[in-house]
Every structure is written in C-alpha cells, then in structure tokens.
Amino acid sequence: xxxxSFNNIEKHDGHTIVFPSFQLSIExxxxxxxxxxxxxxxxxxxxxxxxxxxxxxxxAIDGKSIQQLGKSYHQRVGILxxxxxxxxxLTVKESLLFYxxxxxxxxxxDGILQLTQLEAKRNVRISKLTFSEKRRVHYAQLLLSDPDIxxxxxxxxxxxxETKRVLMKVVQELQKNNKAVFVLTSNMDSALAVTNTxxxxxxxxxxxxxxxxxxxxxxxxxxxxxxxxxxxxxEKIPTKVNEKIILFDPPEIDYIESxxxxxxxxIKGDMYQSMFTLNELEQRLLxxxxxxxxxxxxxxxxxxxxxxxWTRNSYSLVLHDQSSIxxxxxxxxxxxxxxxxx
Amino acid sequence: MTFSLKRTLAxxxxxxxxxxxxxxxxxxxxxxxxxxxxxxxxxDMGVDMVYTVINMSLSLVGAYIQCSLIAEEKxxxxxxxxxxxxxxxxxxxxxxxxxxxxxTILVIVFSAxxxxxxxxxxxxxxxxxxxxxxxxxxxxxxxxxxxKSVMEASVVIMPFFFLFTFGSxxxxxxxxxxxxxxxxxxxxxxxxELAKEVQTGAGFGDIWSYLAVICVWIAAVFILSYVTxxxxxxx
Numbered sequence: 001x002x003x004x005s006f007n008n009i010e011k012h013d014g015h016t017i018v019f020p021s022f023q024l025s026i027e028x029x030x031x032x033x034x035x036x037x038x039x040x041x042x043x044x045x046x047x048x049x050x051x052x053x054x055x056x057x058x059x060a061i062d063g064k065s066i067q068q069l070g071k072s073y074h075q076r077v078g079i080l081x082x083x084x085x086x087x088x089x090l091t092v093k094e095s096l097l098f099y100x101x102x103x104x105x106x107x108x109x110d111g112i113l114q115l116t117q118l119e120a121k122r123n124v125r126i127s128k129l130t131f132s133e134k135r136r137v138h139y140a141q142l143l144l145s146d147p148d149i150x151x152x153x154x155x156x157x158x159x160x161x162e163t164k165r166v167l168m169k170v171v172q173e174l175q176k177n178n179k180a181v182f183v184l185t186s187n188m189d190s191a192l193a194v195t196n197t198x199x200x201x202x203x204x205x206x207x208x209x210x211x212x213x214x215x216x217x218x219x220x221x222x223x224x225x226x227x228x229x230x231x232x233x234x235e236k237i238p239t240k241v242n243e244k245i246i247l248f249d250p251p252e253i254d255y256i257e258s259x260x261x262x263x264x265x266x267i268k269g270d271m272y273q274s275m276f277t278l279n280e281l282e283q284r285l286l287x288x289x290x291x292x293x294x295x296x297x298x299x300x301x302x303x304x305x306x307x308x309x310w311t312r313n314s315y316s317l318v319l320h321d322q323s324s325i326x327x328x329x330x331x332x333x334x335x336x337x338x339x340x341x342x
Numbered sequence: 343m344t345f346s347l348k349r350t351l352a353x354x355x356x357x358x359x360x361x362x363x364x365x366x367x368x369x370x371x372x373x374x375x376x377x378x379x380x381x382x383x384x385x386d387m388g389v390d391m392v393y394t395v396i397n398m399s400l401s402l403v404g405a406y407i408q409c410s411l412i413a414e415e416k417x418x419x420x421x422x423x424x425x426x427x428x429x430x431x432x433x434x435x436x437x438x439x440x441x442x443x444x445x446t447i448l449v450i451v452f453s454a455x456x457x458x459x460x461x462x463x464x465x466x467x468x469x470x471x472x473x474x475x476x477x478x479x480x481x482x483x484x485x486x487x488x489x490k491s492v493m494e495a496s497v498v499i500m501p502f503f504f505l506f507t508f509g510s511x512x513x514x515x516x517x518x519x520x521x522x523x524x525x526x527x528x529x530x531x532x533x534x535e536l537a538k539e540v541q542t543g544a545g546f547g548d549i550w551s552y553l554a555v556i557c558v559w560i561a562a563v564f565i566l567s568y569v570t571x572x573x574x575x576x577x
Contacts, residue, residue: 049426074426085419087356089363094356101352102427125363145427 001028002063003149003180004077009058011043018043022206024199026149026180031171033183033191033198035209040201041153041184048079048151061149075103078147082154084138088127092118095126096140103145115173116140117166132163139170149180156190168194188270192244202268210236210247237284239265239272246272250288254303255325256281258296269321293317293327293335307335345436349429353437357411361441366492367410371449374399378453389541392459393534394507396450396471400530401506404446404478405485406499411438412486413495431571439479446475463540466549470536473556477529478506480563487570506530529559 005025011018019040026032036044046052047059050066050073057065061076069076087095096109113119116136121129126137135155142150156164171181171194185191191198198209236247254266258278265272274281282292293299299317306318307327315327327335361367378395381387415421424434450471461467481502489495505528512525525531536552 049422071428071430074428079426081422083419084423087360087420088418089360090356094359098352098356099427101355102349102424102429104348104428141423 002026003028003061004182005060005063007058007060009047009054011047017203019201019203020205022201024206026182028148028180029175029178031175031181031183031195031197033185033195035185035188035191035198035200037186037202041186044184044201045079045081045151045153048077074147075145076148077151078142078145078149079151080138080142080153080155082157086126086134086137089125091123091125092129092137092140093122095137096144099141099144105144105146107144107146109144112140112143115143115166115170117162130160132159135159136163136166139167143170147179149182150174151182151184153184154186154190155183156193157185157187164193171195188241188246188272192241196244212245212247237265237274237276237281239274241272248272250285250290251300251302253285253290253300254319254321254323255300256285256290256298257325266323269323291331291335291338293325293331295328297325299325301338345430346428346433350433350437350440353424353429353434354440357438357441361407361411361445367407370402370406371445373402374449374453375456378456382457387457387459389537390510390534392454392457393510393530393537395453395457397510397530397533398503398507399449399453400446400471400474400478401499401503403449404442404475405482405502405506406496407445408438408442408479408482409486409489409495409499410492411442412483413489414492416489417491435483439483442479442482443475446478447472461537461540462543463545466540466544466546467537470533470549470553470556473553473560474529474533477556477560477563480560480567483567484563484570487567487574510534527555529556532556 002025005023007023008021010021019036024032024034034044043052047054048066054066056067059066061069061073066073087098090098092113093109096112099105100107100109110119113122116139118133118136118140121133126134129137139155156167159167174181181194183191183194188198192211196211198211200207200209235250237250237253238245238247240246248265248267252267254268256274256278257264257266263274263276263278263281265274276284278292278296278298282290282298285298289301290298291301299319303319303321304317305320308316308318308324310316313329315329315332316324317327318324374395377398381391381395412421415424425431482499485495485498485502489498507530509525509528510531512522513531516522516525526535532552532555536549539549539552
C-alpha cells in the first residue's frame with residue numbers, strides 16, 4: 001500500500017531550478033533514503049509541513065492530496081526535524097507524558113523509554129541531558145505520536161554510537177510494524193545505516209543509487225579457482241562505503257584522485273573510496289571520455305569548464321562545480337591536441 | 343475540528359510544570375505579593391492604593407506570563423512541534439490562558455488577603471477582576487505573538503506594565519491636560535472607578551457601564567490578537 005507519494009512535483013526559485021519534476025512513492029513497511037542538499041531538503045520539508053503551497057495531488061497520503069487532510073494529516077505523518085526544540089525544564093518522563101496525552105497515544109511510555117534507552121534518565125531534566133540523549137527524546141516523542149509515515153531529517157547527525165544503534169533498532173522495529181520511513185539526509189552514511197533504497201535528488205532530477213549488500217557467506221573454493229570471465233562489459237564503477245558497495249555511472253564522476261596508494265572518486269563534492277588503482281580505473285574509464293591529466297588525477301573531460309594557465313609550466317583544470325585539479329605540463333600538449341587546437 | 347478538553351488540560355499541565363521550574367517567570371509572581379506586603383504594613387489604604395497592587399498583578403502576572411509562555415515556545419522551537427500535533431491553535435492558547443488565568447486570580451486573592459481588602463460586594467468586584475484578567479490575557483497573547491524570545495517579551499511588557507499600573511494617576515492631571523481625559527476609559531481606571539462605586543454601596547445597576555467598557559476592551563484585544571495571529575502564522 002502506498003503511503004506517501006510525490007507526483008510530478010517541482011520547485012523553481014527565480015531562475016534556478018531547486019529540483020525538477022519527479023515521481024516517488026513510499027509503500028508501507030518500506031524505508032527510503034533521499035540524499036539532497038540542505039536547500040532541497042528545506043524546501044521539501046516546508047512542503048511536507050504544508051508551509052509552502054503545492055499543486056493539488058502533488059504530495060499525497062494514501063492517494064489523498066495533503067491539503068484535503070486537515071488536522072488528521074498530523075496523525076498520519078510524523079516529522080523529525082534537525083532543529084526541533086524540547087521543553088528543557090521538564091524531565092524526560094514529564095515531557096513524554098505530555099506528548100502521550102497530546103497525541104492521545106495508545107503506546108506504553110515504558111516500552112518507548114526502553115526502546116530509546118532512556119529508562120535510566122527518565123527523571124532527569126532534559127536540559128541536563130547530552131545532545132545525543134536529547135535526540136533520543138525526540139525519537140521517543142515521535143514514536144509516541146505513532147504516525148503511518150516517519151519523516152526523519154538528519155536523524156543521526158552528530159550523535160554518539162549508542163544513539164545511532166538506537167535509531168537503527170527503532171527503524172527496524174517500525175519496518176516490522178509495517179510503518180513507512182522516509183530518511184532525508186545529505187550524508188550517504190546515515191542513509192546507508194538504515195536502508196538500501198537510496199535516491200539522490202538535485203537540480204538534475206531524481207536518481208536511484210545502486211546499492212548491493214556485500215556477500216557475507218563464504219564462497220565456494222572451486223568457484224574462486226576458476227578464471228573470472230565477465231560475460232558483459234561492466235560499465236559501473238564500484239565504491240565502498242562501510243560494508244556496502246555503491247555503483248556509479250561513469251558520467252556521474254567528476255574526477256578521481258589518488259592519495260596514499262588508494263584512489264578516491266569525487267562525485268558532487270562527496271568523496272568515495274574506490275576499490276581499484278588509478279591505472280585500472282584509467283583503463284576502464286577511457287572510453288567514457290576520462291583523461292589522465294596528472295600522475296595522480298583522472299578527470300571527466302565532459303565536466304571541465306576552464307583550463308587555467310598559471311605560468312608557462314603550471315596549469316589547472318576547473319570543473320563545473322568549481323573544484324580545480326592540476327594538469328601536468330606534458331599532458332597539456334596532449335590535451336590541446338585532443339581539443340583540436342594544434 | 344472539535345475542541346478537546348483533554349489536550350487543553352495536557353498543555354495546561356505541561357506549562358504549569360514548566361513555569362513552576364522557571365525562576366525567571368515565577369519571580370514576577372512574587373513582586374505583586376511583595377508590594378501588597380509593603381503597602382499592607384503601612385495599614386489603612388485607600389481603594390486607589392489597593393488597585394495599584396491589583397492592576398500590577400494583572401499586568402505583571404496576567405499579561406507577562408501569557409506573553410512569555412508563548413514567546414518561549416517560539417524561542418525554543420517547540421511551538422512548531424505543537425502546531426504539527428493534533429492540538430489546534432485554539433486548544434494551545436486555551437491551555438496557556440487557563441494557566442495564566444488561574445495564576446493571576448490566585449495572586450490577586452492572596453494580595454487582597456495580605457492588604458486586608460474587603461469589597462462591599464464581592465460578586466461584582468470578582469466579575470470585574472475576572473473580566474479584566476481576560477483583557478490582560480488577550481494583551482499578553484498579542485505581545486507573545488509579536489515577540490520572539492522571553493528576553494524580548496520582558497522588555498516589551500514594561501511600557502504596558504507602567505501604563506496599566508500607574509496609568510490611573512493620569513486622571514489626576516486631567517484638569518491641566520484635557521487630553522488625559524481619555525485615560526478615564528482605560529480598563530484599569532474603569533476597574534478602579536467601579537471599585538470605588540462598589541465601596542459606596544452601588545449594585546449591578548449602577549456599575550454596568552464600567553463592565554461594558556471593560557468588555558469593549560476585551561473584544562478589541564481579542565480581535566486584534568486574532569488578526570496578529572493570522573498575520574504571524576503566515577510567515
């Protein structure tokens with residue numbers, strides 16, 4: 001059953017596109033991560049809070065446009081924002097008791113205290129808690145409101161390991177209860193911690209990221225002995241984030257840098273660890289218009305906007321996103337030839 | 343949209359616990375009591391003096407607590423959480439007003455006991471004070487909506503505190519400055535005039551005009567706070 005759906009919603013701000021029209025639906029029992037810039041996220045959240053008007057049916061809950069839902073909307077959708085406040089003078093228990101009555105919740109407070117590991121702090125004033133514990137109070141409050149879809153904005157930013165683990169447990173619990181979770185973040189790690197369904201939304205639109213769970217089971221010895229034959233040419237570049245492998249389309253990559261023996265992919269300002277050496281990557285990426293412009297750099301030529309000559313012997317390439325990478329002297333001549341300048 | 347008493351009471355209780363731990367706000371409750379004690383020591387006070395203390399309680403407790411309750415929710419970013427809950431704005435404001443109302447009435451009753459003020463007709467005076475409290479709650483709501491923090495609220499309340507506590511003395515100067523005649527229609531002056539009439543043994547029939555003027559003030563302040571609310575919630 002689809003809980004939340006975005007139907008051809010888009011946002012322009014003056015002459016710039018915040019995000020183009022996209023389609024996304026979230027089923028119950030599904031966890032979806034959305035990686036965005038802060039800009040896009042703020043706009044989306046304002047829309048979800050119904051502060052910015054959206055076209056009819058553009059955002060729908062159970063197929064009903066959010067404008068038509070009235071107050072009952074707040075019982076269906078729970079939003080955890082990064083700048084939510086707390087009643088700092090109340091104790092944890094008093095604060096939860098208040099939300100319990102406010103939302104007329106059926107859930108037991110004790111169970112939620114246990115789930116969020118706040119039992120020991122139940123009679124402590126909220127102002128005396130650490131930042132991570134305050135975050136857990138937020139989780140507890142959201143759980144009490146018991147909505148059908150949980151929208152979490154940067155839920156695990158700056159929190160300690162224990163809180164991260166609590167969040168993962170909470171999300172798993174929610175999935176078991178057939179609730180939908182929508183994670184808004186600008187950090188790949190925090191999305192990966194809770195889900196494998198991750199999208200990226202930016203001014204170019206919505207893209208799904210390919211995430212594979214790394215195989216944990218030991219492979220058969222015999223298979224390993226066999227020479228690996230790739231039946232089709234594999235055109236994606238794998239990177240590693242924690243225990244997961246993320247695949248990128250070559251055109252997405254801005255440039256690759258080698259540092260301390262390993263190579264790092266730069267994509268929209270984020271860095272991803274590659275599993276290949278620079279030489280291997282150069283071979284694989286050559287057909288896609290990549291160029292080894294320096295001993296320790298490979299650049300996507302499509303993304304180069306400017307070639308800057310500092311002195312007769314020193315050059316650099318400036319990319320679309322303003323990052324600049326070095327270009328060695330010998331390669332400059334080669335590049336000029338490629339551009340047909342000589 | 344149905345009005346839920348349960349949610350209103352939940353907000354009332356939450357705010358009660360919150361305010362009782364907030365020294366900054368609860369100290370203002372002490373000030374009128376302290377004034378009552380000091381004046382009471384001098385013994386034998388006129389109605390004017392008694393009502394200086396009562397008007398002070400109304401503006402300092404009624405308006406200020408309401409104002410800071412709303413301003414603090416905004417300052418600490420908790421108001422948004424409340425707005426995203428099933429509680430309607432009316433329920434939120436009702437919960438807060440209820441707390442302010444109870445506190446104000448209690449402070450006034452205690453002050454009256456300290457200075458040993460015995461009105462001739464307690465029903466009329468009670469009704470007048472309850473109505474005045476409503477006016478000050480409305481005033482506090484407007485100020486709470488326009489201010490962004492408790493600090494700002496406590497500065498903004500000051501002119502109103504002076505106006506409504508000592509404003510009644512303006513009528514004494516009305517002979518020299520005819521403009522100040524308008525001060526006679528202020529809600530605080532009306533309350534004093536009403537109390538004076540009651541002390542001379544007036545009944546409901548004699549003082550209805552004072553109550554009417556106070557009611558006009560209440561209507562004005564509530565309409566204004568509704569308009570302010572509509573404007574403020576848009577941005």
